[in-house]
Amino acid sequence: MTLSSLPPHTSPQAERGPEGPVERSSLAVELDGAGAHPGAARDSIFDPGTLVADVALAEQAGFALVTLGDSAQPVGGGIDAGVRAGYLALSSSRIGLAPTLHVTTAEPFHLATQLASLDHATGGRAGWVVGAQNDSDALATVGREPLEADALRREVRDVVEVARALWDSWEDDAIIRDVPAGRFLDPDRVHHVNFVGDTFSVVGPLITPRPPQGQVVVLGADTLGVTGQLDVALVGGPDVGARAERARAEGAPRVFAEVEVLLDAAEPAADRLAALGPWPVSDRLRHVGSLDALAALLDRLAAVVDGVRLHPAEIAVDLPLLAARLAETGTGPAPGPTLRDVLGLPRPANRFATTA
Amino acid sequence: MARRLHLGLFYTGVGPQTVWTDPDAAPHTHIDTFVHVAQALERGLFDAFFLGEGLRVRENRGRIHALDVAGRPDAITQLAVLAGVTERIGLVATQNATYNYPADLARRLAGLDLISGGRAGWNIVTTDNAWTGENFRHGGWLPHERRYERATQVVDVAKALWAGQPVTRSGDLVTLRAAPTQPASPQGRPVLFQAGDSPGGRDLAARHADVVFSAHSDYDGARAYADDLRSRLAAYGRAPDAVRILPGTSVVLGDTSADAAERAAWIRREQTTGPRAIAFLEQFWGKDLSDYDPDGPLPEIEPTEDELDPSRGTLPIDWRTGKLERIAQWRRLAAERSLSIRDLVAEVTPRHEGFVGTPGQIADEWTRYLRDGVVDGFNLLPQLIPQTIDDVVAKLVPALQERGVYRTAYEGTTLREHLDLPPVPELPISPIGID
Numbered sequence: 001m002t003l004s005s006l007p008p009h010t011s012p013q014a015e016r017g018p019e020g021p022v023e024r025s026s027l028a029v030e031l032d033g034a035g036a037h038p039g040a041a042r043d044s045i046f047d048p049g050t051l052v053a054d055v056a057l058a059e060q061a062g063f064a065l066v067t068l069g070d071s072a073q074p075v076g077g078g079i080d081a082g083v084r085a086g087y088l089a090l091s092s093s094r095i096g097l098a099p100t101l102h103v104t105t106a107e108p109f110h111l112a113t114q115l116a117s118l119d120h121a122t123g124g125r126a127g128w129v130v131g132a133q134n135d136s137d138a139l140a141t142v143g144r145e146p147l148e149a150d151a152l153r154r155e156v157r158d159v160v161e162v163a164r165a166l167w168d169s170w171e172d173d174a175i176i177r178d179v180p181a182g183r184f185l186d187p188d189r190v191h192h193v194n195f196v197g198d199t200f201s202v203v204g205p206l207i208t209p210r211p212p213q214g215q216v217v218v219l220g221a222d223t224l225g226v227t228g229q230l231d232v233a234l235v236g237g238p239d240v241g242a243r244a245e246r247a248r249a250e251g252a253p254r255v256f257a258e259v260e261v262l263l264d265a266a267e268p269a270a271d272r273l274a275a276l277g278p279w280p281v282s283d284r285l286r287h288v289g290s291l292d293a294l295a296a297l298l299d300r301l302a303a304v305v306d307g308v309r310l311h312p313a314e315i316a317v318d319l320p321l322l323a324a325r326l327a328e329t330g331t332g333p334a335p336g337p338t339l340r341d342v343l344g345l346p347r348p349a350n351r352f353a354t355t356a
Numbered sequence: 357m358a359r360r361l362h363l364g365l366f367y368t369g370v371g372p373q374t375v376w377t378d379p380d381a382a383p384h385t386h387i388d389t390f391v392h393v394a395q396a397l398e399r400g401l402f403d404a405f406f407l408g409e410g411l412r413v414r415e416n417r418g419r420i421h422a423l424d425v426a427g428r429p430d431a432i433t434q435l436a437v438l439a440g441v442t443e444r445i446g447l448v449a450t451q452n453a454t455y456n457y458p459a460d461l462a463r464r465l466a467g468l469d470l471i472s473g474g475r476a477g478w479n480i481v482t483t484d485n486a487w488t489g490e491n492f493r494h495g496g497w498l499p500h501e502r503r504y505e506r507a508t509q510v511v512d513v514a515k516a517l518w519a520g521q522p523v524t525r526s527g528d529l530v531t532l533r534a535a536p537t538q539p540a541s542p543q544g545r546p547v548l549f550q551a552g553d554s555p556g557g558r559d560l561a562a563r564h565a566d567v568v569f570s571a572h573s574d575y576d577g578a579r580a581y582a583d584d585l586r587s588r589l590a591a592y593g594r595a596p597d598a599v600r601i602l603p604g605t606s607v608v609l610g611d612t613s614a615d616a617a618e619r620a621a622w623i624r625r626e627q628t629t630g631p632r633a634i635a636f637l638e639q640f641w642g643k644d645l646s647d648y649d650p651d652g653p654l655p656e657i658e659p660t661e662d663e664l665d666p667s668r669g670t671l672p673i674d675w676r677t678g679k680l681e682r683i684a685q686w687r688r689l690a691a692e693r694s695l696s697i698r699d700l701v702a703e704v705t706p707r708h709e710g711f712v713g714t715p716g717q718i719a720d721e722w723t724r725y726l727r728d729g730v731v732d733g734f735n736l737l738p739q740l741i742p743q744t745i746d747d748v749v750a751k752l753v754p755a756l757q758e759r760g761v762y763r764t765a766y767e768g769t770t771l772r773e774h775l776d777l778p779p780v781p782e783l784p785i786s787p788i789g790i791d
Binding site: 052110207 | 386410413419420422423425427432436437439455456459460463466467491492493495534535536537538629630631
């Protein structure tokens with residue numbers, strides 16, 4: 001099996017529903033800064049045109065979604081990921097857009113509003129990569145100290161929970177435009193959430209109507225300790241199969257493997273790596289070599305995960321190679337229109353719904 | 357260069373201003389409507405498109421207020437979306453200095469500014485009420501009298517970060533340590549707008565703002581406001597024309613004066629429906645008044661004695677106390693002039709005084725305002741979306757151009773250039789500030 005047997009999108013008809021693994025894999029690609037390798041450099045990392053072109057390339061190739069990393073600090077920071085995702089909303093039409101938003105440095109209410117707005121603007125293509133930056137420099141930007149492991153896990157749990165509650169706080173049909181009665185809203189279909197967490201509370205409702213997907217697709221690492229609250233668990237490590245199995249057991253409907261890639265280009269991958277300098281080991285899998293070998297790796301992973309998020313070492317070099325291969329051999333995008341459709345995830349019922 | 361009018365459009369997204377009962381009304385929360393409006397304004401060579409902000413859905417006596425439009429996007433996210441489908445128009449986000457983290461807000465605004473090629477603005481507002489704060493980590497922590505103190509510190513932090521400087525603060529209102537994560541945009545930093553009308557708000561404007569979105573569009577009120585602001589500017593060592601004054605207002609156009617007046621009356625009636633008039637009084641009475649006829653006399657029952665709560669949106673400061681005296685006044689007014697509930701509410705509801713007339717009449721009137729130096733332009737609050745906008749662009753803009761008081765093409769690419777503002781002064785490199 002090669003990359004050609006990994007069509008980019010899963011059609012809803014081809015999968016078995018949220019309880020089992022999808023039959024075909026989906027591919028995500030992380031596009032942040034110059035790439036996953038710390039030695040990667042690019043003149044145009046602040047150029048919106050480059051961002052649009054990269055996403056267009058990924059969309060044409062058939063990637064299911066792009067993720068956009070973020071940090072509150074100068075290194076890895078750049079333009080806020082939510083702003084970047086918004087900017088991309090209308091230059092793209094099929095691909096999912098998933099910014100990283102960090103729970104520790106955000107107001108949960110604003111975070112939920114931003115993601116709901118992105119989902120409305122994209123017609124249901126928004127995702128959220130749950131970030132939990134917790135180093136002292138990042139936390140200092142909001143006047144906080146780093147959290148202990150347990151407090152951090154509770155903070156992630158609470159922010160994801162309140163975001164999900166807020167996305168349900170307007171029922172789908174809350175806007176009724178009843179001219180004779182003079183009522184724009186049905187007040188019985190817009191709800192306070194009255195969320196009380198460990199360190200904060202939110203009354204709600206959201207200021208934004210329910211997102212088109214009902215719930216924005218929530219992606220996050222299995223190491224966050226909130227796997228059961230995720231739509232897509234991101235797993236890595238040498239024991240990726242075991243971690244995928246555990247993530248499923250803990251309730252994640254979809255599991256994606258994290259894979260860093262540095263490909264043979266004009267120069268062999270090994271030479272490129274040597275030129276780029278040291279690449280510290282991360283929790284992700286890593287492929288340095290040919291496209292064919294990458295396809296073989298993805299083939300093996302397809303037995304244990306529902307999809308893969310690729311982290312190109314150098315976006316300017318590795319993304320075009322990935323895209324060309326995928327466009328040439330893939331079967332093209334499946335019908336969406338939403339990211340949930342693409343991932344084979346059902347549109348969730350509303351926890352507050354009083355009517356069917 | 358001859359003085360020219362600057363126009364903005366304020367897309368409020370909530371409140372009785374927007375006439376959603378109009379059969380031609382577009383769904384105001386839909387992205388296609390935002391795109392249509394922003395692109396129409398750009399064809400009309402507007403300086404800026406503004407988004408409002410309200411961080412809690414309005415209520416009436418503990419229930420969601422159902423009668424007005426509601427449902428807003430996150431302003432910065434939405435403007436980033438619109439940046440992708442427009443080329444020139446300024447994109448201004450109303451953002452709260454109370455319920456945002458200063459460095460995060462500064463970063464998001466800087467991101468919008470850079471990604472739009474230098475078209476971002478920040479309309480600085482404050483909220484002190486604990487009711488809105490119930491949606492946030494630190495709800496209700498800021499005393500009313502300190503809200504502009506906090507806002508000033510937040511703006512100071514933002515300006516330093518935008519100037520490329522790391523910032524450290526440790527005070528009781530702002531504590532943080534942050535550094536810029538991106539270069540500046542072509543306009544240097546987002547343009548700062550200020551809308552508050554209190555003395556604290558006016559001082560913030562005089563000290564920091566590039567543009568004021570004032571509340572006074574009647575000629576005498578606009579003149580008095582301009583005089584007051586210019587004296588405050590002098591106190592901060594700024595030139596009298598350092599700030600653009602754009603009062604919020606509305607426009608109703610017609611082919612004849614009579615036609616315009618008729619449309620304006622229809623809009624006013626739609627804005628003051630019977631259920632809305634009853635809900636308005638319920639906010640003051642603190643009681644269920646649903647059995648009263650909006651076309652009948654004022655309720656004879658006595659109101660509750662507690663003061664108003666802010667659940668219908670932030671209240672002007674002079675409405676927060678003295679509810680019973682206000683109701684007594686209304687009763688006298690209604691008795692003297694035989695006003696029904698609906699008539700009374702139409703009479704006393706705060707509103708932006710608007711301009712009603714033919715395109716030529718309004719263009720003449722605005723030319724006089726401009727030539728007399730009482731305004732630099734207007735920020736329009738549309739009642740009909742998108743019809744008000746489409747009409748202004750198709751009819752009023754050409755009338756202004758004929759009179760030579762409005763641009764015929766964008767000359768610059770940034771919002772700062774559209775507003776004819778001088779370049780951002782270099783921020784003196786200061787040692788890391790400790791409050």
